[in-house]
Amino acid sequence: MKKVFASLVIGVVLASSIVMEADASVKQSIYSDLSMNNTFYEAVYSMNMKEVLEAEYTNEGKVLIDSAGIVTRGEAAFMLYMLLGMEPDTNKSFPDVKPDSPYYEAVSTIASLGYVNGFEDGTFRPEVELTRSQMTRILSGAFNYSVNTNVTVPFTDVNERWAPYVDAVYRNGVTKGVTATSFAPDKKLTRGEMSAFMHRAYKKVNGSTYNDFEVMNSVNEATRKTRILMIQGLEKYFPNQKAVDIKGDLSELVMEPYLSQALKGYETSCYNCDSANVVPDFQFGLPYKVVAKTDSILKVDATVPSNGINSGHRATIEIVRSGDSWKIKSYIVRSFKENPLKLTIEQAIDYLSFAIPLYYQNEVNSIQHTGKEPRFGLDLFLVNGKDQYIFNVNTGELTDYYPVN
CATH class of the missing domain: 3.10.450 (Nuclear Transport Factor 2; Chain: A,)
Structure with a gap:
């Protein structure tokens, strides 16, 4: 399973610093651009807390979630990949989704699983905006919905190509359409709408x-x-x-x-x-x-x-x-005193290869254990041949190291 490490400050950063007058509830939106009264708030909030939907933190202290922004094909792949914790599978690749793309693992995996196809020229086009009809195919595959041919849907604007997938998400309660008779299959999908579709689908997944x-x-x-x-x-x-x-x-x-x-x-x-x-x-x-x-x-x-x-x-x-x-x-x-972690050096190196980029924004190409730090007797690691970090294998505490001359 791929490893993803959540920031320990998430939630503290997100909490608003506005002090309100007393009322029956302390709840307020954690986003500067999305009200709690918005139809998509709960779905967006849920996806964000799972790190499926990313927020932007500005220098002015604002938290922007851009729920009205249009979802691209690459973003949709990433969101489902994260939500379902998919095992990476890179057997299927595309020339326009390079290994250094943030969407590479996600796109390759959902394509390998058959949840999405590329275009006739062999490209995936991760920056192309996703439509509601395309979303139904991806969700149908990701959530294992049965897809039936020759179905009739209540939406007059859905053609034969997309009807089986629209029918699948409709039968499973993921969508009711734009109106009773319209699905708007070619409409571009917003981040809020994508969050709502995934939220509804995922609530039906059994914890077991x-x-x-x-x-x-x-x-x-x-x-x-x-x-x-x-x-x-x-x-x-x-x-x-x-x-x-x-x-x-x-x-x-x-x-x-x-x-x-x-x-x-x-x-x-x-x-x-x-x-x-x-x-x-x-x-x-x-x-x-x-x-x-x-x-x-x-x-x-x-x-x-x-x-x-x-x-x-x-x-x-x-x-x-x-x-x-x-x-x-x-x-x-x-407590660690009663239950220390007792990580081996190999386990520590494996952890540090992810923790250092997260906490210190330092890309890790190599890690070497160089012995004990003299002041506290903790383990010392050399990263990329130049940066030194102290790591406590019993408490998980990580700090950068500045030798005393």
Whole structure:
């Protein structure tokens, strides 16, 4: 399975810094260009929290999701590839999607699986905008819908070529069309619309069929939404936050016994400091194990690394399906003192090859273990023959190294 590492700050960056007047809810849009009243907000929010849909962070502190932007063929391939945690398959390639393209793995994989074709000249044209009819074919394949020929659809503007795929997504409740009799097959698809189609389709997928990557995505979404809500509550009621201020909103995301645990943490939280007691991101490049996986329960053992400011930990988190969403039920912490990671040097190098580009924006071409750092006795790694990093194999803490002369 491909490795993707989520930023530990996602959610903290996204939470708005606007303090509102007291009302019954602390929830507000995390996007500068999308209101919570927008039809596509929940779908976009879900896809973004899963890192399926990417946001842009501006120097002015705005978070832009561009839900009205048109989806390209390359973007659509990437979104489905990420949502479903597909195993990379590059047997099928296209001359206009090079290995250094951000869409290469995604396009090659969904093409290898037969979910999408290229054009007659052998190209894929990743920058071409996706239409609603093309979307139906991709989704039908990705979600394993039965596709029947000689079908009749209620939409008068759908021709024989696309009718089987439109019928498949229509039968599975992914779309109702633009009107009762119109599907608008040639209409270009927006990011919001694509998110909505995927969101509706994915809500019907049974948890017992999730692969490890999908489990990770579900845990990420649950923890990030919880963190964002708690931070919004801190912003709104600082310095006099009370559990009752967010209990109603939080109950939509978590259940007992974690609800009481989270509310207690909220009351003792600190705003404008680095140790706010809110649920963090796991780092799935560190030891990660799926403990239970059914249609109604997902449970994982995972790691929150230390980061020089906050002490990390190992934890078991259980999320439970409630309707169409997953809620956090329990979160049991285990300290590194009692349960150190004990990574081997090989495991550390494997992790660092992904963590260093994520946290330090430093492309990794080579990593060499060069022994122990003299001050703390931690392991020292040389990257690209010039940059040095200290890594704690027991806590996952990673820092750059500046030797003392």
